[in-house]
Amino acid sequence: MRLAIDKVEPGMEVMSDVFNVNKALLLPKGAVLTERHLKALKTWGVEAINVVVAGEGGPSGAAGQPAPPEVLSAAEKRVAERFKHVTATSPAIEIIKKLALRHSAVHLQNSPTGQGSAKP
Amino acid sequence: MKMDVQTFVQRIGKLPSLPIVYQELVSAIEHPNTSIEDIGHILRKDQSLATRLLRLANSALYGFPSEIATLEEAAQLIGLKEIRDLTLATSVIKAFEGVPPELVDVTAFWKHSIACGIACSLLAEERHDPASERFFVGGLLHDVGRLILFLKAPEQAREVHKRCEDSGELVIRVEMDVLGFEHAALGAELATLWRLPVSLREMVRCHHNPARSTGFGVDAYTVHFADFLTTALEFGNSGEMLLSPLVPQQAGDQRLIEDDRG
Numbered sequence: 352m353r354l355a356i357d358k359v360e361p362g363m364e365v366m367s368d369v370f371n372v373n374k375a376l377l378l379p380k381g382a383v384l385t386e387r388h389l390k391a392l393k394t395w396g397v398e399a400i401n402v403v404v405a406g407e408g409g410p411s412g413a414a415g416q417p418a419p420p421e422v423l424s425a426a427e428k429r430v431a432e433r434f435k436h437v438t439a440t441s442p443a444i445e446i447i448k449k450l451a452l453r454h455s456a457v458h459l460q461n462s463p464t465g466q467g468s469a470k471p
Numbered sequence: 472m473k474m475d476v477q478t479f480v481q482r483i484g485k486l487p488s489l490p491i492v493y494q495e496l497v498s499a500i501e502h503p504n505t506s507i508e509d510i511g512h513i514l515r516k517d518q519s520l521a522t523r524l525l526r527l528a529n530s531a532l533y534g535f536p537s538e539i540a541t542l543e544e545a546a547q548l549i550g551l552k553e554i555r556d557l558t559l560a561t562s563v564i565k566a567f568e569g570v571p572p573e574l575v576d577v578t579a580f581w582k583h584s585i586a587c588g589i590a591c592s593l594l595a596e597e598r599h600d601p602a603s604e605r606f607f608v609g610g611l612l613h614d615v616g617r618l619i620l621f622l623k624a625p626e627q628a629r630e631v632h633k634r635c636e637d638s639g640e641l642v643i644r645v646e647m648d649v650l651g652f653e654h655a656a657l658g659a660e661l662a663t664l665w666r667l668p669v670s671l672r673e674m675v676r677c678h679h680n681p682a683r684s685t686g687f688g689v690d691a692y693t694v695h696f697a698d699f700l701t702t703a704l705e706f707g708n709s710g711e712m713l714l715s716p717l718v719p720q721q722a723g724d725q726r727l728i729e730d731d732r733g
Contacts (some may be wrong), residue, residue: 352531353531353534354531354534355534355535355536356520356536357536376701398534398535398536399534399536432713433702433703433705433712433713433714434703434713434714435639435713436641436716437714437715437717438716438718439716439717440717441717442721443717444717447699447700447703447704448703450703450704451703451704451705454704454705457707458705
């Protein structure tokens with residue numbers, strides 16, 4: 352989630368690399384913010400940054416753990432159904448499919464029913 | 472009962488309209504002598520719109536570090552064209568408030584549309600399109616034809632939905648069968664009626680078939696690709712859970728996506 356710098360608190364995790372205006376890296380993705388970082392970011396004039404919010408999950412899933420096999424196979428089924436009319440293949444489609452699978456797995460893992468909230 | 476889209480539009484009667492303020496805003500922005508104060512003056516005529524705009528300006532969408540208190544401030548910080556497009560966006564959402572909830576989850580519908588709009592503007596920014604701000608609106612509006620169907624032809628919309636559920640066919644194919652036209656064509660009719668720019672109309676009209684657009688192929692492809700992406704990643708729900716095939720980019724088009732990385 353993107354937060355204005357005055358809403359960011361020490362202890363939060365940076366979700367994506369933070370750069371200054373000269374495109375120099377200030378903080379790498381995954382860094383846990385300290386009071387000193389926040390001061391530096393403000394000094395550099397950074398107005399807002401992306402931080403990890405509980406439940407939102409990073410790209411690798413809620414806690415960075417791989418999904419259990421039953422969730423993965425449910426996600427695979429879901430994605431296959433969704434893509435059933437997409438018969439052609441290309442590098443772009445493959446990448447999107449992978450993203451969809453990851454997204455679906457995180458979604459299924461986080462929903463208590465295992466069915467997800469989306470309607471059929 | 473199949474018919475062409477123009478006949479359909481004539482038969483269904485009055486379509487939702489945009490607030491007068493929007494057209495005033497469009498002419499004001501085109502006029503070189505318009506001041507920020509003039510814009511504030513126009514927007515304040517519609518209090519509910521003014522409130523919605525301020526709420527948006529203060530939302531995470533922009534992430535400004537401090538609160539924006541007035542419309543003038545918002546116009547200055549966000550820009551006039553962006554204010555115009557936000558006005559259109561929030562007005563469209565309001566115009567379709569009466570859509571029957573049993574036919575479509577309106578919140579999920581707009582979630583899909585907004586996600587698509589954001590994806591469109593990111594893609595346009597990525598290739599440094601000078602008019603990237605209108606892409607958000609193009610993405611937001613792309614499925615508006617579906618809403619017209621839900622609102623004005625609920626019986627046929629239900630029939631389309633039922634057939635898709637039973638057979639697993641794509642909505643766009645069944646629409647052709649049941650109605651004689653696709654929701655994209657219907658959305659484009661609304662864009663024409665609302666006197667929206669041709670580029671927006673083409674983004675709506677050709678979002679399932681960008682090659683059909685003359686002159687706005689890249690714009691239409693942007694929406695096509697963003698729609699594919701947002702549907703694949705299940706952002707909201709437009710009423711179609713299945714992906715339509717991703718059309719390959721036309722040779723000679725400015726490349727939208729790096730498709731050679733493997």
